Amino acid sequence: MMTRDRFAAFLLGLLLPLAASAIDGEELLRKVDRNLNPESYEMYRKLINIEPDGRRKEFVLYSVKKGRDKMIALFLDPPSEKGRATLRIGDNMWLFIPEVGKPIRITSLQSVVGGIFNNADIFNLDYSAEYAVEKYEQRPGGHYLELKARTGAVAYDRLKMKVDGPTLLPTEIEAYAASGLLIKTLHFKDIKDFGKGIRRPSVLETDSPLYKGYKSILIYANIGRRDLPDEAFTLEYLPRARELR
Amino acid sequence: MRVRLLAACTAACLAGSAVAQVEEKYGFDVGKFEKKPFELSGYAELRAESFRLNRGAALYKLNFFDHGARTRLDRTSGALEVSALYRHGIATFQATAHGEVSRDNLQSGGRTRIHEAYLALQPSTGLRLEAGKRALRWGKGYAWNPVGFIERPKDPNDPELSREGFTVLGGSFTRSFDGPLQTVTFNPLLVPTSARLNRDFGTGNHINPAARLSLLYRDTDIDFLILGAGARGMRYGFDFARNLSTNLEIHGERARIHGATRPVLGAGGSVTPQSGDITSYLLGMRYLTERDTTWIVEYYRNGAGYTEDQMRAYLKFANDAYDEFLATANAAALTRAGALQPSYARANPMRRYLYVRASQKEPFDILYFTAAVAGMYNLDDRSWSLAPELAYTGITNLDLRLRIFALHGARLTDFGEKQNDRRIELRARYAF
Numbered sequence: 001m002m003t004r005d006r007f008a009a010f011l012l013g014l015l016l017p018l019a020a021s022a023i024d025g026e027e028l029l030r031k032v033d034r035n036l037n038p039e040s041y042e043m044y045r046k047l048i049n050i051e052p053d054g055r056r057k058e059f060v061l062y063s064v065k066k067g068r069d070k071m072i073a074l075f076l077d078p079p080s081e082k083g084r085a086t087l088r089i090g091d092n093m094w095l096f097i098p099e100v101g102k103p104i105r106i107t108s109l110q111s112v113v114g115g116i117f118n119n120a121d122i123f124n125l126d127y128s129a130e131y132a133v134e135k136y137e138q139r140p141g142g143h144y145l146e147l148k149a150r151t152g153a154v155a156y157d158r159l160k161m162k163v164d165g166p167t168l169l170p171t172e173i174e175a176y177a178a179s180g181l182l183i184k185t186l187h188f189k190d191i192k193d194f195g196k197g198i199r200r201p202s203v204l205e206t207d208s209p210l211y212k213g214y215k216s217i218l219i220y221a222n223i224g225r226r227d228l229p230d231e232a233f234t235l236e237y238l239p240r241a242r243e244l245r
Numbered sequence: 246m247r248v249r250l251l252a253a254c255t256a257a258c259l260a261g262s263a264v265a266q267v268e269e270k271y272g273f274d275v276g277k278f279e280k281k282p283f284e285l286s287g288y289a290e291l292r293a294e295s296f297r298l299n300r301g302a303a304l305y306k307l308n309f310f311d312h313g314a315r316t317r318l319d320r321t322s323g324a325l326e327v328s329a330l331y332r333h334g335i336a337t338f339q340a341t342a343h344g345e346v347s348r349d350n351l352q353s354g355g356r357t358r359i360h361e362a363y364l365a366l367q368p369s370t371g372l373r374l375e376a377g378k379r380a381l382r383w384g385k386g387y388a389w390n391p392v393g394f395i396e397r398p399k400d401p402n403d404p405e406l407s408r409e410g411f412t413v414l415g416g417s418f419t420r421s422f423d424g425p426l427q428t429v430t431f432n433p434l435l436v437p438t439s440a441r442l443n444r445d446f447g448t449g450n451h452i453n454p455a456a457r458l459s460l461l462y463r464d465t466d467i468d469f470l471i472l473g474a475g476a477r478g479m480r481y482g483f484d485f486a487r488n489l490s491t492n493l494e495i496h497g498e499r500a501r502i503h504g505a506t507r508p509v510l511g512a513g514g515s516v517t518p519q520s521g522d523i524t525s526y527l528l529g530m531r532y533l534t535e536r537d538t539t540w541i542v543e544y545y546r547n548g549a550g551y552t553e554d555q556m557r558a559y560l561k562f563a564n565d566a567y568d569e570f571l572a573t574a575n576a577a578a579l580t581r582a583g584a585l586q587p588s589y590a591r592a593n594p595m596r597r598y599l600y601v602r603a604s605q606k607e608p609f610d611i612l613y614f615t616a617a618v619a620g621m622y623n624l625d626d627r628s629w630s631l632a633p634e635l636a637y638t639g640i641t642n643l644d645l646r647l648r649i650f651a652l653h654g655a656r657l658t659d660f661g662e663k664q665n666d667r668r669i670e671l672r673a674r675y676a677f
């Protein structure tokens with residue numbers, strides 16, 4: 001009897017720190033999410049693909065998000081992409097192309113823009129909505145998190161995130177495929193005050209060992225709280241997403 | 246302490262200058278992208294095509310019997326599409342005009358069409374009223390839409406091309422909910438026809454009421470659609486689309502059409518209109534592989550299509566009519582067969598088709614490059630067409646596409662009797 005109790009206490013002793021770290025890690029991740037964006041927001045982003053020879057291709061996107069799982073991303077530039085819009089509700093995703101004239105349901109992993117960006121860069125919901133914390137460590141000057149995708153609907157299976165201690169903002173994220181292959185590294189830079197209590201990195205630089213010499217940059221602007229009616233996040237409204245601005 | 250403060254200040258200054266550097270280097274003037282009352286956009290397109298004519302095919306004989314023997318036809322065309330949008334309060338006016346000119350070895354010509362021109366009022370996010378010419382798109386299919394009751398036929402070889410709409414009066418009412426039923430949208434509309442309005446929708450004075458009820462229910466898109474009796478027979482149907490997994494989507498459509506009519510060529514060349522109630526349906530899927538290849542597969546049952554025997558009879562009649570013309574110089578039978586081309590020679594005139602398209606994004610890691618191949622198989626007569634395609638979008642606003650079509654089939658089959666058996670097409674489109 002005594003042996004069994006000791007064994008149970010031993011197991012509990014092993015598991016408790018794990019549970020505590022998971023809770024701490026999840027809380028930290030939710031704070032990181034809120035420090036990056038309000039739960040419901042609008043923002044403008046410029047995406048720049050830079051090729052090894054210096055050639056650039058640029059896109060400008062307007063995005064709105066509501067709650068944990070509703071998001072619209074609308075291309076504003078270049079003209080060849082203008083008007084393309086994507087609606088995401090949880091794992092459901094639809095693409096609207098003006099010439100086609102109606103939203104088409106696509107698989108959630110379908111990439112809607114060329115280059116080294118993929119959906120995870122453009123239609124990402126909160127990290128805490130898409131990832132569970134597997135490992136959490138406090139490190140000098142900050143925190144370290146290892147995250148695992150909650151479903152197969154996200155492009156990166158695992159993330160390793162470094163978080164700045166004082167600001168609780170991410171400084172670097174490594175994104176891995178299920179095979180363990182490093183797909184890309186995201187570097188969060190240049191903290192900027194966007195007003196109304198939103199102070200976060202304004203530049204996100206990405207490099208990838210899969211695309212040696214290529215670099216991508218996201219520049220954020222006009223991030224603000226925006227609470228739209230649910231009817232804006234519907235197939236009927238998607239062709240008119242440009243009216244949300 | 247002072248040293249630390251100095252270091253912190255220096256770091257802050259450097260960080261600040263880094264922000265300025267990145268933003269200055271790449272430039273992001275958000276003001277440039279603010280919503281404006283007036284917007285203009287569009288594209289200009291150049292297309293070069295070369296057709297290898299199939300001189301033994303029935304449709305070649307019908308279309309070229311009076312042009313002398315040819316083995317090739319080259320065509321160049323240019324198109325300009327311009328869209329304008331004007332906003333004022335809750336009102337929006339939108340119009341799209343499409344013009345094109347083309348020239349080939351035999352003729353040249355051009356035409357301009359207004360694809361859309363309508364006024365919309367949007368008092369709230371969930372309510373919208375529209376009046377004017379509108380290109381409505383119903384259905385979930387990629388290559389075909391049996392429930393596309395209020396639209397001009399889609400070209401399955403170019404399903405994403407914009408098309409001209411019809412003049413309608415309609416609205417949409419949308420409500421979202423928490424729970425398994427996430428969204429409901431109701432679209433009632435009228436498609437009036439008269440001697441001056443929507444003449445190519447149907448004849449006679451009719452209001453042609455129609456409606457669509459769309460649901461997002463348990464992560465499945467479902468539409469119920471109806472077009473009331475009027476210029477066309479009553480028709481109704483439904484469609485659906487759903488993701489079965491993160492890389493697999495399925496979709497389908499089913500339409501029931503009352504009083505569908507088509508001309509049927511009988512023995513001796515007599516033409517009789519055949520009328521009846523028909524059912525058409527489509528089942529399809531979209532699948533993304535781990536290597537980023539997208540597969541689209543669709544099966545189409547065309548209830549309004551001709552049977553294999555009916556098609557063979559028509560193609561045989563056309564071939565015989567040509568032989569008669571060669572023997573007697575009498576083109577009467579050829580003219581009669583030619584007059585039936587809008588029915589017998591339209592895209593996919595028979596009953597059962599399979600469409601498969603595989604597209605590979607950025608093969609060999611070449612950015613902005615897509616390779617694809619699309620195949621269409623006539624399951625009734627086993628004839629087919631295959632179209633490999635290369636597309637490049639690496640130059641901002643310029644889309645380049647090269648396609649080759651190969652058609653194959655035995656005598657008296659759908660694809661075996663088309664006027665060309667090969668076609669090469671190069672398209673350059675510049676968006677502005």
